[in-house]
Amino acid sequence: MKYLVWAMLLCSSPAMGQTSLTLEDCYQLAQKNYPLIRQRELISKAGAYNVANAAKGYLPQLNFSGQATYQTQVVAIPIPGAPEISKDQYKVQAEVTQTIFDGGNIHYQQELSKANTVVQQQQLEVNLFNIRERVSQLFFGILLIDEQLRQNQLRKEDIQSGAHKTEGAVNNGTALRSSLDELKAEILNTDQSTTQLKTNRQAYLQMLGLFINQSLDNQVRLVRPAQTPLSPEIRRPELLLYDYQQKSLAIQEKQLKVSYLPKVNAFVQGNYGRPTLNIVSNDFGFYGIGGVRFSWALGSLYTNKNSKQLLRINHQDLDVQRETFLFNTKQTMIGQQMEVAQYTDLIQKDLEIIDLRTSVKKAAVAQLENGVITSHDYISQVNAENQARLSLVLHEIQLLQAQYNHKNTSGN
Secondary structure: OHHHHHHOOOOOOOOOOOOEEOHHHHHHHHHHHOHHHHHHHHHHHHHHHHHHHHHHHHOOEEEEEEEEEEOOOOOOOOOOOOOOOOOEEEEEEEEEEEEEEOOOHHHHHHHHHHHHHHHHHHHHHHHHHOHHHHHHHHHHHHHHHHHHHHHHHHHHHHHHHHHHHHHHHHHOOOOOHHHHHHHHHHHHHHHHHHHHHHHHHHHHHHHHHHHHOOOOOOOOEEOOOOOOOOOOOOOOHHHHHHHHHHHHHHHHHHHHHHOOOOEEEEEEEEEEEEOOOOOOOOOOEEEEEEEEEEEOOOOHHHHHHHHHHHHHHHHHHHHHHHHHHHHHHHHHHHHHHHHHHHHHHHHHHHHHHHHHHHHHHHHHHHHHHOOOOOHHHHHHHHHHHHHHHHHHHHHHHHHHHHHHHHHHHHOO
């Protein structure tokens, strides 16, 4: 069907029958039932675990270590009778450390985990929003088929009326049997068209049902949505995504600043080995030590400047992506606005054409009945009026689809 080309969509995705269904119902059900929605809970759980893991840095840290060494020299005590220190030495150590000051590194690890979780959640919202366009194509495609079925039925009724009048003329000997046969053949053609349209409708319903997780049969009625005004404001979820990504980079900048700050922690060590802290004893024993440890690793200073430049480049790249997205979105919206204006104008012309075609068809009915025109001529006039009505239906559905495409493109 040439009128369905603009609405064709090859997709797959599974499916309660109900008597009526609105476009907004389909949007909500599609977003609720789309398999990707299960990522929302997974992202939240992963984010909570990452934050919790980062917070573990504030807890005391326990480490175990051990070593066995052999030395070529040891301390010799120049006192008669003093023990000789063994060159093979052993130590097993348990150490507990507690962070006192880390410059805020753990805090920013937590903040970065939270920010990245928000970014992932918003990316999911972007992906879910994008399925609205696919749902719209299926929904308006079904609406168009419904209108084509209705017009096909009206066309069939017109031809049946002509056939009834022609049959009377044949019985009266004022018309040929071939004229009646031609009309009956055209009725069969309308039945074939109806069969094809119903098959296409069922296929579209199955695809829509997969999106909204509903079992849709031929009894489902899709409610034609009302016309919607065009809004110039852009409220797409992508814009929030860019904002959240910028915030994540800002946290990374703060984290970079504290990476080269000194670290202070308290520690307690428990040891067993030989020798102990008693240097005049060569026996195995326990000993302990505790205190405060200060460390300052300056290696990150070598890469700090380049790391800042990379973050600045990432900021600029996000700005470019945002500007490009807004530019492309505005371009698309302009094209959709032109489509709306075009279809509005076409609909006005369609109404005028239908009035003229209807007038001609009414005259053809009388002419057929009086034998002035042939059944072929009558069928041509019926088809011409039907074509005009189909054009009106097509432009009405295309107008609605252009309006709702604009609504989805702008995010309103």
